[in-house]
Amino acid sequence: AQTVTQSQPEMSVQEAETVTLSCTYDTSESDYYLFWYKQPPSRQMILVIRQEAYKQQNATENRFSVNFQKAAKSFSLKISDSQLGDAAMYFCAYRPYTGNQFYFGTGTSLTVIP
């Protein structure tokens, strides 16, 4: 069974600094998708970044980037130049290439300190 582990329940970062959120997953599949979702206090879950496992290049979206280590089954999210609006719960998620289901981690609550 696929499992997704986020070992940091809470993290904090100074405004304008960089923070890395960790995620590991367990799967026997070779092709799959990985995601980071953000859930601000308003509760609407939105996609931050997506990575296809068959792509070796790490995905980047503006200040957000990932470090995808397929052999280690690790998928960390780096937020550069942190802003107050980055404060939220962040969820790591996995989707098999041929499946419909998503598997989510337990989330990391990020606080941004002014």
Added chain:
Amino acid sequence: DVKVTQSSRYLVKRTGEKVFLECVQDMDHENMFWYRQDPGLGLRLIYFSYDVKMKEKGDIPEGYSVSREKKERFSLILESASTNQTSMYLCASSAFDRMNTEAFFGQGTRLTVV
């Protein structure tokens, strides 16, 4: 923009009541999901549906049922609400293709059972 709309943001129901949570998506997605979100537990899948009238149990289906009579609508039913079903409920939808892989979420329904 993809829109997933949940019928209520806040709901208060009495123990034993039959409760309906409605979710509608406007992107013609094949897959729809109901999750329960509790602190420290992340998102747990209750049910999902990959087609009209089709449903699959998730990790925590006990005490819940679902209905999908139309492609755009997926309803979660609490047959007899109990206090341990007090939680945040999230609906999501996704396509079943290789180009559009992520899930899109509704704004969530905070259900309190008293």
